Amino acid sequence: MSAATFIKTFLSHPGQVGAIVPSSRYLAAEMVHWIEWPKVQAVVEYGPGTGVFTRSILHCLPPEAKFFAIERSPELAAVVRDCCPQAKVFEDSVENVAELCRQQQIEQVDAVLCGLPWASFPEPLQDRCLSALMDVLRPGGQFVSFAYWQGMALPAAWRFRRKLDEYFSDVHRSATVWRNLPPAFVYRCRR
Numbered sequence: 194m195s196a197a198t199f200i201k202t203f204l205s206h207p208g209q210v211g212a213i214v215p216s217s218r219y220l221a222a223e224m225v226h227w228i229e230w231p232k233v234q235a236v237v238e239y240g241p242g243t244g245v246f247t248r249s250i251l252h253c254l255p256p257e258a259k260f261f262a263i264e265r266s267p268e269l270a271a272v273v274r275d276c277c278p279q280a281k282v283f284e285d286s287v288e289n290v291a292e293l294c295r296q297q298q299i300e301q302v303d304a305v306l307c308g309l310p311w312a313s314f315p316e317p318l319q320d321r322c323l324s325a326l327m328d329v330l331r332p333g334g335q336f337v338s339f340a341y342w343q344g345m346a347l348p349a350a351w352r353f354r355r356k357l358d359e360y361f362s363d364v365h366r367s368a369t370v371w372r373n374l375p376p377a378f379v380y381r382c383r384r
């Protein structure tokens with residue numbers, strides 16, 4: 194059912210969803226792997242979709258840490274609330290992360306785990322999302338986001354890659370996650 198909602202949302206908003214099927218649990222494992230979980234006090238997930246990464250985040254999250262997810266599609270936000278009732282999910286754009294943090298009494302975020310389809314975002318939207326992220330991510334904070342190898346054929350994907358170097362002091366790439374459709378890798382960035 195959740196996969197059907199994902200595909201339906203992709204068909205009505207392809208540029209917003211950017212993938213025809215949800216990520217695999219192997220990609221989810223690669224997303225959470227690098228985060229310094231014992232130090233984390235506040236974490237935000239961008240674009241949870243059907244909650245594949247949300248489940249892994251909740252599994253790693255220290256009991257006292259604050260967490261919420263921001264999902265633009267109301268249908269997918271409902272799917273995440275269903276599969277992960279302990280997660281707070283806001284139906285909003287990540288451009289408004291600072292206001293959502295303020296409402297949650299979070300001053301600074303230690304880590305952001307991101308499922309946004311950057312390669313289908315126009316440049317002004319990439320900039321708005323990254324600059325809003327800088328308003329909340331603490332110095333030294335961690336940001337992870339995935340990309341499909343096939344998506345690297347798009348100029349917007351390379352533009353996003355260059356922007357990561359502008360916004361972060363350190364940017365690395367994981368090994369390829371072959372057990373994902375299509376194969377992907379994770380950007381690991383430190384502010």
Ligand SMILES: C[S@@+](CC[C@H](N)C(=O)[O-])C[C@H]1O[C@@H](n2cnc3c(N)ncnc32)[C@H](O)[C@@H]1O
Binds near residue numbers: 243245263264288307
């Ligand atoms: C590629 S899907 C990833 C879903 C999930 N994380 C996964 O890996 O299966 C991208 C998700 O980001 C959401 N999204 C796109 N733009 C957004 C925005 N500006 N703010 C919040 N969510 C957004 C879409 O609705 C979609 O659920």
